[in-house]
Amino acid sequence: MGDFLHGIQINEDDSGPRPIAGSNSAIIGLVGTAASSELKANQVILIAGSRKDVEKYGLAISKSESPSDDSASKLPPVATEPESVAGAESSANAKKKSERKATESAAPVMAADEVPVPDSFKKDSLPYALAGILDQTSALIVVIKAESDADTHIKAAIDRLKSAESVVHQCPRILVAPGFSDNSGIRDKLAEVAGIVRGVAVVDAVDSEAYTEALTDIAGDTAGGKPGISDPRVYAVYPPLTVAVDAETTIDEPASARVAGVIARSDAQRGFWYSPSNQPVKGIVGTKYPIDFALDNVNSTANRLNGGKVATIIQQNGYRLWGNRSTATDAKWQFISVRRTADLINDALLRSHLWALDRNITSTYVADVTEGVNAYLRYLKNIGAIINGRCWADPADNTPDRIQQGKVVFSFDFTPPYPAEHIVFNSRLVNDYLVEVFA
Numbered sequence: 001m002g003d004f005l006h007g008i009q010i011n012e013d014d015s016g017p018r019p020i021a022g023s024n025s026a027i028i029g030l031v032g033t034a035a036s037s038e039l040k041a042n043q044v045i046l047i048a049g050s051r052k053d054v055e056k057y058g059l060a061i062s063k064s065e066s067p068s069d070d071s072a073s074k075l076p077p078v079a080t081e082p083e084s085v086a087g088a089e090s091s092a093n094a095k096k097k098s099e100r101k102a103t104e105s106a107a108p109v110m111a112a113d114e115v116p117v118p119d120s121f122k123k124d125s126l127p128y129a130l131a132g133i134l135d136q137t138s139a140l141i142v143v144i145k146a147e148s149d150a151d152t153h154i155k156a157a158i159d160r161l162k163s164a165e166s167v168v169h170q171c172p173r174i175l176v177a178p179g180f181s182d183n184s185g186i187r188d189k190l191a192e193v194a195g196i197v198r199g200v201a202v203v204d205a206v207d208s209e210a211y212t213e214a215l216t217d218i219a220g221d222t223a224g225g226k227p228g229i230s231d232p233r234v235y236a237v238y239p240p241l242t243v244a245v246d247a248e249t250t251i252d253e254p255a256s257a258r259v260a261g262v263i264a265r266s267d268a269q270r271g272f273w274y275s276p277s278n279q280p281v282k283g284i285v286g287t288k289y290p291i292d293f294a295l296d297n298v299n300s301t302a303n304r305l306n307g308g309k310v311a312t313i314i315q316q317n318g319y320r321l322w323g324n325r326s327t328a329t330d331a332k333w334q335f336i337s338v339r340r341t342a343d344l345i346n347d348a349l350l351r352s353h354l355w356a357l358d359r360n361i362t363s364t365y366v367a368d369v370t371e372g373v374n375a376y377l378r379y380l381k382n383i384g385a386i387i388n389g390r391c392w393a394d395p396a397d398n399t400p401d402r403i404q405q406g407k408v409v410f411s412f413d414f415t416p417p418y419p420a421e422h423i424v425f426n427s428r429l430v431n432d433y434l435v436e437v438f439a
Contacts, residue, residue, distance in 0.1 A: 016368055017368050017369070017371040017372035017375060018352065018353075018355055018356075018368070018372050019352075019372070019375070019376075020348055020349065020352040020372060020373065020375070020376035021348065021351070021352055022344060022348045023171065023173075023344060023347045023348055023351065024140070024170070024171075024173075025173050025267045025272035025340065025344050026137075026139060026140070026173070026174070026263075026264040026265075026267035026268045026272075027139070027140045027141075027142060027170050027171060027172050027173050027174070027264075028133060028139050028140070028141045028142065028172060028173075028174045028175075028176065028260050028261070028264055029141075029142045029144075029161045029164065029172025029173075029174065029175040029176070029193075029197075029199070030126065030129055030130070030133070030141050030142065030143050030144070030176055030177075030178075030257070030260075031143075031144050031146060031154060031157045031158050031161070031175075031176070031177040031180075032125035032126040032129055032145070032146065032154075032157075032177060032178060032179065032180070033122060033123050033124060033125050033126060033145065033146055033148065033149050033179075034058065034059055034124060034125075034126040034127060034145050035123050035124040036058055036062065036124070036127075037057060037058035037059050037126070037145060038058055039057055039058070039059075039145045040145070041145060041146065041147035041153070041157075042144060042145070042146070042147065042156060042157055042160050043144070043145060044142065044143075044144055044160060044163075044164045044167040044168055045057060045142075045143050045144075045168070046140065046141070046142055046143070046168040046170060047059075047130065047140070047141040047143055048140060049134070049137070049138030049139055049140060049141070050138070051134060054127075054130050054131075054134070057143075059126050059127050059130055059143070060127060060131075061127040061128060061131055062127070121179050121253070122149040122179050122180065123149050125149075125178055125179040125180070126143065126145060128178070128253050128257070129176065129178045129179075129254075129257035130143070130257075131283075132178075132241075132243075132253065132257040132258040132261060132283065133257050133258065133260060133261035133264070134261070135258065135261065135282045135283030136258060136261025136262050136264065136265050136281070136282050136283070137261055137264050137265035137268060139261060139264040139265070139268075140170055142161065142164045142168060142170060142172040144157045144158075144160050144161065144164070145157070149179075149180070151180075151183060151185055151186065154177060154180050154186055154189075155185065155186065155189045158175070158177060158186070158189045158190055158193055159189070159193065161175060161193050161197065162193055162196050162197065171197055171199075172197060172199060173197065173198070173199035173200070173340075173343075174199060174200060174202060174260045174263050174264060175190050175193060175194050175197075175199055175200070175201045175202070176190075176201070176202050176203075176256045176257055176259075176260045177190060177256075178204065178253070178254040178256045178257040179254050181201070181202075181203035181204050181254070181256055182203070182204045182205065182206050182207060182217075182254075186203075187201070187203045187229065187234065190203060190234075191229075191231045191233055191234050194233040194234075195233060198343040198344075198346065198347050199233065199343070200233045200234070200235055200263075200326070200336060200339065200340060201231075201233055201234050201235070202235050202237065202256045202259050202260045202263070203234055203235070203236050203237070203256060204236075204237060204238070204240070204254045204255060204256045205217050205218055205236050205237065205238035205239075205310055206238075207239070207240055207254075207288070209289055211238065211239070211289070211291075211301050211304065211305060214238040214239070214305065214310055215304070215305065215308040215310060218236045218308060218309055218310050218327060219308050219309065228327075229309075229327040230327060230328060230329040230330075231326065231327050231328060232326045232327075232328035232330065232333035232334075232336075232339040233326065233339060234326055234327045235259075235263075235311060235323075235326055235327075235336050236309065236310045236311065236327055237255045237256060237259050237310065237311045237312065237313075237321075237323070238255070238305060238310050238311075238312055239255065239287050239288045239289045239291065239312070239313075240252045240253060240254055240255055240287070240288040240289075241253055241254075241255045241258060241281070241284045241286075241287055241288065241313065242284060242285050242286040242287060242288055243283060243284055243285065244285045250285060250286075252288040255313065258281055258282075258283070258284065259276075259281070259311070259321060262276050262279050262280075262281055262321050263276040265279070266279050271383070271384070271385060272337075272340050272341060272344050272385075273337060273340075273341045273384070273385040273386070273416060273417055274337060274419075275324045275335065275336065275337040275419040276321055276336070276337075277311070277321055277322055277323050277324045277419065278320055278321070278322065279320060279321050280318050280319065280320055280321075281313055281319045281320060281321055284313075284319055286315075286319070287312075287313050287319075291305075291312050291313065291314055291315075293314040293315070293316065293322070295316075302314050302322055305323070306322065306323045306324075306325065309325050309326065309327045309328075310323065311323025311325075324336065324337070324419045324421050326339060335418060335419060335421075337416070337417075337418075337419060338416050338418065341385065341386070341416040341417075342416070345380070345386075345414060348376065349373060349376075349412075352372075352376075353369070356368075356369055361403050361406075361408050365408075366393045366398075366408070366410075369391075369393075369410055370391050370392060370393055370410060373391035373410065373412055374390060374391050377389035377390060377391065377412070377414060380414070384417065385416075385417075386414045386415060386416055386417070387414075387415040387416070387417060388414070388415055389412060389413055389414030389415065390412065390413065391410055391411065391412035392410070392411055392412075393408070393409065393410050393411070394409070394411055397409035397411065
């Protein structure tokens, strides 16, 4: 009578595909220094897109009028609100243009009221980087304060990004160390950690008036024995940006922080599968060195930089980030959006299949996993993140001896969308339509 029941019984079947959730691609990982903050060295904190959070942690820009001899690391305050920046743009640019016309040299003449960022920026980089990022978007920012501006301390702070998720429950995907990433050792460390977290590193090319030096810095110089950067996760940018302090004063700062903000904004508004190129860079009044540009000029500075795998900032209906390519030499991964699309799909599948580990390998199990992945790929196709894709379990990869060892193999493929980097219009003058005059 053990199975006797006068009633209703429910048997729950736990088989079936599981939904797959994507990861947040727009989380920035920021490393730097902060002279006035009481944060501990290598402490991981999360700024939830709020300037109030920045102030709470003592990471806001100092409001002093100018740095004193006793605090050389303090810079004049950078305007963080778009309104104040817009008001300064016309006067600052007009002064720059008039002074540049006064010389026959191609090199820009720094205006008398333009205050370049001194080396002491390295001792207080986080406030300026945070202001630049938040000018672009209210991003989630994982922040780590380094013990000092020494390379070893910056690298140690970057290394902490690997375990940041265990502390703040957010995994940084866009890594930056403004003021330090023009150093090859710092770049290598950023690239290393980017590979571990499946992210990208936005780095600054060398700060030089000659754009050719920026190209050599990134691409290398075979004749000179200088190695280049070849990494699909590294997105290089040049030159530094000019930011308004007030209507008459500007400072220059590394571009990488604001570019990271642009990428995060593009992800949030459009999706990780879009290239961040051709998106506005907010809160600036210019670039430290002029970048000439025309849409059809292959010899423009902007085009030469892009051809050398260096993104830049152009003036075209406002200042815009310009450049689709990572530093990869492998053409398969040359577009930064392709690398990021692959990363986010791979990460979503990894994070969503914890349930599948340690279950019995049966035909139902294989079908559940396969259908779950295919459902996710169909979703990505519907939103435009991929052209198409599919998942399958190949019997050749799942032989009895492998299954006996507890190993099961699923394969999947996909095709990402590619950015329209080069558009061609074929123009032809004809007289065919003249017949319409007397039609």
